[in-house]
Amino acid sequence: MVPSATLHSSTSCARLPALRFITCGSVDDGKSTLIGRLLYDAKCIFDDQMQALAKDSTEYGTQGENLDFALMVDGLQAERAQGITIDVAYRFFQTDKRKFIVADTPGHEQYTRNMATGASTAELAVILVDARKGVLTQTQRHSRIVAMMGIRHIVLAINKMDLVDFDETVFQSIEAAYREFAAGLNFASLQAIPLSAIGGDNVFTASLQTPWYCGPAMADYLNAVDPSGTTLHGNPPTAMRMPVQCILRPHQNFRGVAGRIACGELMAGDSVRILPGNRSATVKEIYIGERHAAIARAGDSIALTLNDDVDVSRGDVIAAPTNMPEVADQFAARLIWMSDHPLMPGRPYLLKLHCKEVTATVTEIKYRIAIDTGAELAADTLAINEMAAVNLSLSQPVVFEPYAQNRILGGFILIDKLTFDTVGAGTIEFALRRSANIYWQELEINQSARALMKQQTARCIWFTGLSGAGKSTIANLLEKRLHAEGRHTYILDGDNVRHGLNRDLGFTEADRVENIRRIAEVAKLMADAGLIVIVSFISPYRAERRLARSLFAEGEFLEVFVDAPLAECERRDAKGLYAKARRGELKNFTGIDSDYEVPETPEIHLDTARMNAETCAALIAQNLG
Amino acid sequence: MPSADRQDELKTLEAESIEIFREAISSQRKPVLMYSIGKDSSVLLHLAKKAFFPATPPFPLLHIDTTWKFRDMYAHRARMADSSGMDLIVHTNHAGLQAGVNPFTHGSSYYTDVMKTVALTQALDAAGFEIVFGGARRDEEKSRAKERVFSFRAGGHRWEPKAQRPELWNLYNTHIRNGESIRVFPLSNWTELDIWQYIAQENIPIVPLYFAEMRPVVKRNGAWIMVDDDRMPLLTSEEPELRRVRFRTLGCYPLSGAIESSASTVEEIIAETIRTRTSERQGRMIDNDQPGSMEKKKREGYF
Numbered sequence: 007m008v009p010s011a012t013l014h015s016s017t018s019c020a021r022l023p024a025l026r027f028i029t030c031g032s033v034d035d036g037k038s039t040l041i042g043r044l045l046y047d048a049k050c051i052f053d054d055q056m057q058a059l060a061k062d063s064t065e066y067g068t069q070g071e072n073l074d075f076a077l078m079v080d081g082l083q084a085e086r087a088q089g090i091t092i093d094v095a096y097r098f099f100q101t102d103k104r105k106f107i108v109a110d111t112p113g114h115e116q117y118t119r120n121m122a123t124g125a126s127t128a129e130l131a132v133i134l135v136d137a138r139k140g141v142l143t144q145t146q147r148h149s150r151i152v153a154m155m156g157i158r159h160i161v162l163a164i165n166k167m168d169l170v171d172f173d174e175t176v177f178q179s180i181e182a183a184y185r186e187f188a189a190g191l192n193f194a195s196l197q198a199i200p201l202s203a204i205g206g207d208n209v210f211t212a213s214l215q216t217p218w219y220c221g222p223a224m225a226d227y228l229n230a231v232d233p234s235g236t237t238l239h240g241n242p243p244t245a246m247r248m249p250v251q252c253i254l255r256p257h258q259n260f261r262g263v264a265g266r267i268a269c270g271e272l273m274a275g276d277s278v279r280i281l282p283g284n285r286s287a288t289v290k291e292i293y294i295g296e297r298h299a300a301i302a303r304a305g306d307s308i309a310l311t312l313n314d315d316v317d318v319s320r321g322d323v324i325a326a327p328t329n330m331p332e333v334a335d336q337f338a339a340r341l342i343w344m345s346d347h348p349l350m351p352g353r354p355y356l357l358k359l360h361c362k363e364v365t366a367t368v369t370e371i372k373y374r375i376a377i378d379t380g381a382e383l384a385a386d387t388l389a390i391n392e393m394a395a396v397n398l399s400l401s402q403p404v405v406f407e408p409y410a411q412n413r414i415l416g417g418f419i420l421i422d423k424l425t426f427d428t429v430g431a432g433t434i435e436f437a438l439r440r441s442a443n444i445y446w447q448e449l450e451i452n453q454s455a456r457a458l459m460k461q462q463t464a465r466c467i468w469f470t471g472l473s474g475a476g477k478s479t480i481a482n483l484l485e486k487r488l489h490a491e492g493r494h495t496y497i498l499d500g501d502n503v504r505h506g507l508n509r510d511l512g513f514t515e516a517d518r519v520e521n522i523r524r525i526a527e528v529a530k531l532m533a534d535a536g537l538i539v540i541v542s543f544i545s546p547y548r549a550e551r552r553l554a555r556s557l558f559a560e561g562e563f564l565e566v567f568v569d570a571p572l573a574e575c576e577r578r579d580a581k582g583l584y585a586k587a588r589r590g591e592l593k594n595f596t597g598i599d600s601d602y603e604v605p606e607t608p609e610i611h612l613d614t615a616r617m618n619a620e621t622c623a624a625l626i627a628q629n630l631g
Numbered sequence: 632m633p634s635a636d637r638q639d640e641l642k643t644l645e646a647e648s649i650e651i652f653r654e655a656i657s658s659q660r661k662p663v664l665m666y667s668i669g670k671d672s673s674v675l676l677h678l679a680k681k682a683f684f685p686a687t688p689p690f691p692l693l694h695i696d697t698t699w700k701f702r703d704m705y706a707h708r709a710r711m712a713d714s715s716g717m718d719l720i721v722h723t724n725h726a727g728l729q730a731g732v733n734p735f736t737h738g739s740s741y742y743t744d745v746m747k748t749v750a751l752t753q754a755l756d757a758a759g760f761e762i763v764f765g766g767a768r769r770d771e772e773k774s775r776a777k778e779r780v781f782s783f784r785a786g787g788h789r790w791e792p793k794a795q796r797p798e799l800w801n802l803y804n805t806h807i808r809n810g811e812s813i814r815v816f817p818l819s820n821w822t823e824l825d826i827w828q829y830i831a832q833e834n835i836p837i838v839p840l841y842f843a844e845m846r847p848v849v850k851r852n853g854a855w856i857m858v859d860d861d862r863m864p865l866l867t868s869e870e871p872e873l874r875r876v877r878f879r880t881l882g883c884y885p886l887s888g889a890i891e892s893s894a895s896t897v898e899e900i901i902a903e904t905i906r907t908r909t910s911e912r913q914g915r916m917i918d919n920d921q922p923g924s925m926e927k928k929k930r931e932g933y934f
């Protein structure tokens with residue numbers, strides 16, 4: 007059973023803090039109409055806007071003679087033409103009690119991401135239900151998003167009561183059904199109100215049509231509700247945290263650390279820690295704008311200077327030295343997907359958490375959440391508007407707190423690396439393992455550490471085959487593919503290396519061996535740096551290839567035999583080399599007057615007579631895992 | 632001075648705007664502040680200074696000059712550019728000017744397109760500005776109420792209202808590809824009343840035209856238009872008369888309607904704003920041309 011909210015005492019005449027809320031629910035449940043009505047009754051519609059509304063109502067309205075309040079809010083042409091809400095609209099009104107910022111969110115499933123946008127900054131949600139239809143799937147979807155976004159105060163507005171003769175039993179059964187559905191959503195308060203948005207019943211004043219209802223009218227409720235505990239800033243109220251936005255350096259003698267305090271208080275002289283490095287410092291001065299401040303509070307944008315000369319940069323978090331936030335690079339999180347391109351586990355995305363951006367991959371979709379029942383369903387990918395519980399792995403440790411404790415330090419977005427679209431939004435639940443290198447203990451930097459930071463295993467992929475067999479083509483396709491997946495790669499091409507590093511070498515037996523040795527050594531250095539190195543080189547002799555292989559660890563070296571019949575290579579002869587060799591102008595040409603020793607046990611054998619270059623590249627990528 | 636509670640509300644708005652400025656700058660893209668000389672621009676500039684104090688804001692001011700602003704506005708612009716220590720770029724669409732485009736003969740819609748929208752895109756393209764701060768507020772107009780704080784613009788400055796990026800919490804996505812840009816609106820959540828109370832609280836200098844004074848005006852299309860210089864063609868029936876008027880918004884003088892008022896201090900303006908029954912944009916000629924006209928202009932790159 008969800009209790010009713012605590013209300014501010016109505017006898018106090020002080021103004022309350024502004025309230026940000028959303029209206030949501032299925033299409034046509036009356037969201038826009040309700041907001042229009044609230045604005046109208048709050049006398050926040052100006053005369054000229056009324057005139058425009060009257061004109062629009064005749065032209066586009068759905069209310070016959072009457073004003074169509076929805077047209078006040080549906081501001082885009084497409085919306086008015088189609089009679090639907092596409093994007094969230096922000097509206098402002100005030101009563102003598104407080105200022106309201108209301109986000110009217112779209113009801114269509116297609117525009118759920120815009121609904122989530124509105125919900126992310128709200129402290130309270132008005133969920134509308136059409137009295138004739140009751141709780142719909144979309145009501146449930148919105149309720150789940152509202153819950154995920156940490157909104158804990160709900161008004162269940164059972165609207166269009168005029169169409170069910172203000173029947174008490176209809177109201178009661180919808181309220182009961184909703185309460186049962188919402189039991190698992192962890193709401194702190196839930197107030198059901200019977201409404202007719204169009205007639206203004208129980209919007210600003212108690213309706214004579216609902217004598218059986220003793221609760222507050224919508225406006226009275228909104229005027230008095232106390233949403234504390236769900237505000238964006240100031241949660242939790244105790245220990246101080248401030249994500250660092252930027253460093254202000256007007257001149258050598260001033261270094262201001264700028265940011266907005268997420269929670270807690272800060273005073274000049276306080277000692278603080280700078281995370282994730284865990285360096286200590288004391289606060290020298292605090293500026294709010296151009297003014298000195300002795301104290302700064304949650305929600306303030308400040309710049310502070312430190313007594314100590316420590317390293318601070320964007321994405322760090324300044325925190326009170328006791329009760330510090332955690333640092334980790336692997337999380338369990340809730341995710342809502344917002345892109346037409348499905349979420350692919352393993353694909354790297356940019357993750358933005360407070361002021362920090364890192365690369366992140368979803369390592370596992372634990373389950374997808376059924377919108378209506380909340381059941382946990384198996385899923386390989388996530389489509390647009392789907393919600394899931396996932397595990398995430400980040401390219402470096404970040405400072406965070408679980409979203410339930412701190413919305414600022416626990417909410418993140420995912421951004422596509424190519425299009426830069428915002429493709430997902432998530433809330434951190436907990437760290438999967440504390441970062442081994444929390445607070446940066448001395449860490450041995452070796453090949454695996456370097457490769458780990460790139461989220462890959464270092465490799466040497468060694469292409470061997472006749473001139474013209476397709477080595478370079480396949481190598482290039484492979485690199486593009488790996489690059490798109492976010493891997494760090496490098497191609498060493500036989501011809502190119504001969505132009506630089508091996509410029510001094512010819513084609514004698516000794517020079518060929520030295521040529522190979524150098525390339526193998528360079529490949530080894532690059533693999534040691536954590537890269538996936540692709541070597542594309544005829545390398546006709548087994549001995550040379552064995553030499554190269556011997557430089558690498560077991561499993562690190564992949565020999566790829568690009569197999570094409572000599573006749574076919576000669577037919578292609580892209581560089582005209584075979585013709586030259588046949589004419590005797592090129593000596594020691596592999597396949598003509600120099601042997602090619604076919605690999606006996608290559609890791610991968612590509613039969614280019616049967617597979618095209620794309621398929622070959624895909625096959626190798628698969629083998630890399 | 633606003634009450635203590637109001638001061639808290641203003642403080643929250645101020646903090647949010649400062650956060651937005653700093654976040655935009657951290658994108659490392661080339662920024663500029665659209666400075667239109669009006670009250671919103673004045674507040675915007677004031678907040679920019681706060682966001683980077685004691686450093687000077689790391690971007691220039693850009694004024695799109697149609698050459699038809701009030702003389703008082705040009706004087707104010709010079710004072711503000713001087714005292715801010717920031718560079719001021721003034722851009723006029725000279726092709727439009729040479730073609731003689733003006734607000735009288737060409738109608739407000741075409742005039743606005745050529746001298747403002749086209750001029751703006753010219754200026755942005757010429758310098759390659761990618762982060763463009765503007766003083767628009769969501770309470771001004773219906774299509775603005777729908778706009779993100781970080782409003783993404785595709786190539787050619789196009790706004791796609793149906794495909795806006797989701798914008799969650801205070802996590803602004805500042806990534807763009809070459810040729811794309813972002814309009815940033817730090818005043819998104821401010822109302823007209825917030826602006827005035829903040830101007831009072833912070834003592835922000837504004838153009839004197841906001842204060843009531845006796846001014847020469849003629850009545851056109853139901854609005855009081857001030858005869859600011861002798862370029863204004865008068866009909867034979869029109870005889871400028873002196874009236875006590877002031878402006879709620881300022882733009883090109885032939886297109887800005889004055890209201891009759893005796894409010895000559897910020898406090899009196901606030902009292903009037905609380906009482907008023909008409910919206911701020913009522914005096915603006917461009918919004919009323921056709922339904923959705925603002926959205927249409929915005930799609931094409933207008934602010």
Ligand SMILES: Nc1nc2c(ncn2[C@@H]2O[C@H](COP(=O)(O)OP(=O)(O)O)[C@@H](O)[C@H]2O)c(=O)[nH]1
Pocket residue numbers: 032033034035036037038039040068069076090091113165166167168169201202203204205
């Ligand atoms: N009879 C009746 N109709 C309503 C009521 N509230 C909204 N409507 C109508 O329901 C339709 C959808 O309303 P709208 O506000 O656009 O819904 P939205 O999609 O949730 O924003 C419109 O035709 C409204 O006039 C109500 O309380 N009673």
